[in-house]
Amino acid sequence: MGLRDRIFSRSLFLFHLGGSACNNCDIEILDSLTPKYDLERFGITAVGSIRHADIILLSGIFNKKSAIRVKRLYEQAPKPVIVVAIGGCACTGLIFRDSYNWDVPVGDYIPIDAYVAGCPPKPEAIIAAIQQVIGKLRNPAGAIGT
Numbered sequence: 222m223g224l225r226d227r228i229f230s231r232s233l234f235l236f237h238l239g240g241s242a243c244n245n246c247d248i249e250i251l252d253s254l255t256p257k258y259d260l261e262r263f264g265i266t267a268v269g270s271i272r273h274a275d276i277i278l279l280s281g282i283f284n285k286k287s288a289i290r291v292k293r294l295y296e297q298a299p300k301p302v303i304v305v306a307i308g309g310c311a312c313t314g315l316i317f318r319d320s321y322n323w324d325v326p327v328g329d330y331i332p333i334d335a336y337v338a339g340c341p342p343k344p345e346a347i348i349a350a351i352q353q354v355i356g357k358l359r360n361p362a363g364a365i366g367t
Contacts, residue, residue, distance in 0.1 A: 235274065
């Protein structure tokens with residue numbers, strides 16, 4: 222059994238990192254953890270330390286100053302780690318793209334495994350993206366979600 226098999230065969234820990242944005246994506250991420258959508262039924266639990274994270278959810282935009290911190294946090298996360306960009310701002314900059322505070326998409330700073338578009342994306346889309354990436358990691362040659 223390889224390292225990847227051992228890590229992704231247990232409950233996964235989720236760490237949320239919010240950049241500067243309107244916070245609607247943050248609300249939807251929290252909504253996906255509530256009993257209505259219940260992300261924990263898939264064995265995913267939110268943690269407060271990046272050093273315990275298996276999944277990193279990024280929301281909002283990250284400017285040049287915060288990019289340094291995002292890179293540092295990514296380096297501190299145990300590998301392999303799944304990184305998911307949540308919302309249009311994290312994916313493309315969306316409404317903040319022409320502002321003084323925006324530099325480049327967060328995917329230019331660290332590798333992103335999945336993008337969830339929307340302003341804000343629905344909790345169902347967030348959960349589906351996480352499931353698909355985990356399915357690919359558990360069975361790289363097989364079908365998504367298995």
